[in-house]
Amino acid sequence: xxxxxxxxxxALLVYAGxxxxxxxxxxxxxxxxxxxxxGLNGLLLAAILAWAIAR
Numbered sequence: 588x589x590x591x592x593x594x595x596x597x598a599l600l601v602y603a604g605x606x607x608x609x610x611x612x613x614x615x616x617x618x619x620x621x622x623x624x625x626g627l628n629g630l631l632l633a634a635i636l637a638w639a640i641a642r
Contacts, residue, residue: 588638599627
């Protein structure tokens with residue numbers, strides 16, 4: 588479970604980095620990008636809660 592948490596956290600950081608690069612280039616972030624970001628955050632939060640409860 589710990590490796591899953593690390594993988595989701597790394598995916599979230601990479602995706603946030605991609606969005607930051609879009610903004611720095613002057614592009615607009617598409618609305619669906621916010622949904623993906625919210626989904627990754629929710630997945631990470633749910634995984635952390637499940638891991639904490641299982642311990």
